[in-house]
Amino acid sequence: MTGETKSCWNVDVLTLYPEMFPGSLGQALAGKALAKGLWSLQTTQIRDFALDKHRSVDDTPSGGGPGMVLRADVVASALESVIKKNDARPRLYMSPRGKPLTQQKVHELKNAGGAIILCGRFEGVDQRVIDASDFEEVSVGDYILSGGELAAMMLMDAAIRLLPGVMGKKSSGEDESFESGLLEYPHYTRPSEWNGLTIPEILTSGHHQKIKDWRLEQSLSLTKQRRPDLFENYQLQSTRK
Ligand code: SAH
Secondary structure (H helix, E strand, O other): OOOOOOOOEEEEEEEOOHHHOOHHHHOHHHHHHHHOOOEEEEEEEHHHHOOOOOOOOEEOOOOOOOOOEEOHHHHHHHHHHHOOOOOOOOEEEEEEEEEEOOHHHHHHHHOOOEEEEEEOOOOOEOHHHHHHOOOEEEEOOOOOOOOHHHHHHHHHHHHHOOOOOOOOOHHHHOOOOOOOOOOOOOOOOOOOEEOOEEOOHHHHOOOHHHHHHHHHHHHHHHHHHHOHHHHHHHHHHHHHO
């Protein structure tokens, strides 16, 4: 024993489909970390908090329009049931109207000790419970999923891989796209020739500084070409330093 106590990243998910979890998070890196107790997951079936004998959780939108809306009272009771004493975990509502998830936000969430995540379905959730219960709306991109479960798993996957003890080598995360504000450089591995295509010579030169410079150049030009928004930010940050 090293004496180091690893804290557990503790997530509560409120969902109409608890059987979807842990899903892909039960496999590979996240699955091993779950087995090791580096993170934990409790799912809560929102339907268990329905108030009527039909166990209904949704109703038609006030003001008309298509679809159904998850009821505020039902969601509030589900939330109430998972809040622990002195629970400071952020409450997140996965929502296409939320702030787009970024690597910086993922770091913040990783450091927050866990999260309570609400997965919407249908047209979404009654706004009153979002506002009254301080749910922060988080989006995983400018497209519409059929429910918040996959979005929640994306967020969790991104945070779990950053938890201490999850990634093999600490350094394997530091070069990734977005960590430096740039997209990552391209990778190559053996065989050194494949279908007549070779690996950029510099990478097999053994010259560490030149390799580093080449990678930075690649990162810069890829970012400039593919993500001018990130590139502009990176330039701004660099001139401020
Ligand atoms: N009517 C809503 C979309 C509802 S989609 C709108 O137009 O904004 C149903 C549920 O899927 C949402 O409540 C949310 O929990 C989830 N969802 C859909 N797209 C998402 C996204 N891009 N990011 C996060 N959650 C999303």
